[in-house]
Amino acid sequence: YSPYDGKIYQGYMYTDNGFWDTFRAQFPLSNILHPQMQGRYMQSLLDAQQQYGFFPTWSNPGMSGVMLGNHAISLLSDAWIKGIKNFSADSALKAYFHEATNKGPWGGSNGREGWENYFTRGFVPLGKVHESTAKTLEYAYDDFCAYNLAKASGNKYYEEIFSRQMYNYKYVFDSSVNFMRGRAGNGDWLPNFDPIEWGGAFTEGNSWQYTWSVFHDPKGLIDLIGGEERFNTKLDSFFTMEPTIKYGTYGHEIHEMKEMVLAKMGQYAHGNQPTQHVAYLYNYSGQPWKSQRQVRMVCDQLYNATPKGYPGDEDQGQMSSWYVLSALGIYSVCPGTDQY
Template structure:
């Protein structure tokens, strides 16, 4: 509903039973005089829209409304305090923090008593109790945007998870891409990831029984309508991969992401005490090996008869891969990095492969897309080899250097991405409902959730002299980088709560307990720091 501060003198919409030019005349106005209007909306009812209007815009004081909004955002953004940033860096950082908080959107509305209700697109439009959220691409946001809520805003994260479980209770499926109901878009069932990530990091406000039942259904049952869950599960269960002559597009990308999702479901199975299920899912988490071709050194499209899909060009986009090529999708094994290292031929081979990824020409081969899609243009514009920061599947890749004990290369690369691809003029690539910004928020602080579903973060290179995160229960965690600057991007030494620290990873438990992580930075790599056998991230794959 809409309400004007002046009454209508006359209004006309219909003449002789026909729609006429819409016109409304307000009383007692002068030429050039502003007239204010306030609007209330609702998916529930006209009456609810009016209630929302009264709650959200209770008066005609525009400055007061703007000030209330400013204060609300100031409270949210105060969760993170940075020091030593340039004016442009500060604007870029808080813009990213603001964007990370914009999605998903609340789809519930308070009634007159304050009780939350929602129109349910999952239950044929019924009006039901409790929270519900919408407008989110989980294929993108499971990577950093949801881990962002778990660490930075656990109260929001907890409520969002309850909203997703309401979607499952009402419609029988967890959403993949709610907008506002289920929408068939992209691949995988990454709600598996967000529930596993929350659980292993101690955010356990949701019903584990429901969450496990919902994620198990994702992994075991095709969705009859094709709107949620995973497709081609019969082939995946039978062969351990999805044949590229059965699923004509993105079959290998699906296999890789299903294997990761199965790893996440195995985490929840273990937590729920379902040991037999755990063994099944952790076994399927190894299915990425079924699309590995040792001869070419890449993941490839595989046919139902077990033969490789031909022809094969690792630079060609499409075919067995979605929005990328074999160079970019090779690394989608974040749940078993040491297993991938073994396939590649060891630590040194993986390091050389990463070096090649970042240094080779950025040109694109259009492949089955038949044309240059925007992601191809953006990779070429970025000039970072075939590393595709502009699209989410590569967002963890730079941290593989920590696993090969060359963390100085992670430090160099993440700072380059922050310096060159993020600024006050915008960013290269899609925002994708907060994922691109959440990547920046994490990396500016100096660490990143390499594998959601793991309780650990990997160390990068902090952007500012000091970043303080307000944790729950009045705890604070501060990352301090002495002698930091645009050229001083390399970690020389580190201390955690005053004690020497050489690991290239840090646990969620350590962060939320509060403390200080201090780095000494310099212009040249210290190849001794973080390169010891015990310094690399732990192997969490059984």
Template sequence: MYTDTGFWDTFRCLFPFLNLMYPSVNRQIQEGLVNTYKESGFFPEWASPGHRGCMIGNNSASVLADAYLKGVKVEDVQTLYEGLINGTKNVHPEVSSTGRLGYEYYNKLGYVPYDVKINENTARTLEYAYNDWCIYRMAKELNRPKKEQKLFAERAMNYRNVFDKESKLMRGRNQDGQFQSPFSPLKWGDAFTEGNSWHYSWSVFHDPQGLIDLMGGKESFVEMLDSVFIVPPLFDDSYYGQVIHEIREMTVMNMGNYAHGNQPIQHMIYLYNYAGEPWKAQYWLRQVMNRMYTAGPDGYCGDEDNGQTS
């Protein structure tokens, strides 16, 4: 009944919104996702319908877990959980964006290496870590064995494995443990997905305090947040060989390296609240609302992306 949605976009805001405002509709969607797993052996990541090779991550895990934990419960929760676990140790044989590409490295090393010919590897690591936290919460809710809970709780901390203390940013890391070099936080793509290190370094949805600690405490954390708006809208598009529309949208918005026209950084402003400076969140959120959303034909600052941007 329900199809044509991309979880890389919509796990962030749209599906949490549905849980709160339209739980009965979302319950039908969740039942449909479980049915897809029963029929194909995988939850979809970009249902249109069936499985489509588009974007990265195992974000069906967060969509399903968030719904269940907020009371939007499917009938066959055991199959739901089975499908979540299956996605952590398999990849679809024909559609590599379904399941977890690079799971062998991630499960062994705690990150997807930069030098194993898997693109957007650091972005995958960060998203898999959040997905694992969601699975941990499901495991805890279902009273799964403590060892199983512990495994996913520990994997949820894998974001630390791609954090570079020297630059205070997320960075590609090679299989031997060394960080990829040379490193430019302005380089789009490569280790990241439709963004750069300035955008992805905030992708720790489940542990903001842990990220604050990694960056050296609240004062240093706020300085890094401020830097996103201070650094000019410069970019390195060499990975793509052209200026993709997401880059152009960032430059047109002219809010430093803040790129509200695409998903990876859309939550960043709220992190000021966790660092004790909510007035900065209020200021920048007002800037975004007034400058990036209008009632005209150019009312969005980028793709609407399945309802996520609105």
């Protein structure tokens, strides 16, 4: 039974998963451990897209459209790169192109909010579209995944199309403050900028946390920030500064804020997903020993074998998958690639 169109089909159907959380570690780990099941999962994504017109992003059991991004393409790209090829890459790319150039009726991640501005101007302005800078950053990553899938499967048409947008993260980096920042419809930077203020142009986080959300091009981010020395200094500050909070547009404390404060690791908020790759970024900036130290600190201080052993929501296996991959030493900063 399909919760997307109410009809009966042969095949597999998977549901109750939020890809905004799980594309980061849960699917990369499962693609290694359970390739047969994951092959069925990838085909079920394409089946759902055919039944409803859009990929599921947070199904329970049908479309909910909550959160942001078009991360089904991350799952498909990661599976293909890992040798799970029982689905049509061309069909996946065609479906994703439709996803990236339309807005569905269900929530912010059903289709793509602000896609016209993203394609024509390079960024989503804050206004009618909330959390616009977070969306710009995640759209750029998703477009990279589509580019990588197209390249790996030999589809030159979509490889060329998505090569145009995957660096759009640069349009929301303000070099005058050295942070990712919200932009207005006229292109101006939003006033009264404070990198520790939550919400606004960001989702469940602030600019300190989202500035690192360039999974697919850390070297490009290092260049934007001013080179390896300035990048490392900024990373050091991120992990060691006071865990100060400004509620911003949330207007009150949400549990992700409280978890960040309790962790006592600066603005690093392991209890939520957007920063969970950041400890690994020293590997790209010439100081890998700092990544080794920080990852061990997270594993040792924020996880334990008790009923309170997670530093936040389990989020459909994401929190535990981060630990498993980190303990094994094969964490994927950029899911959708074969790099660890």
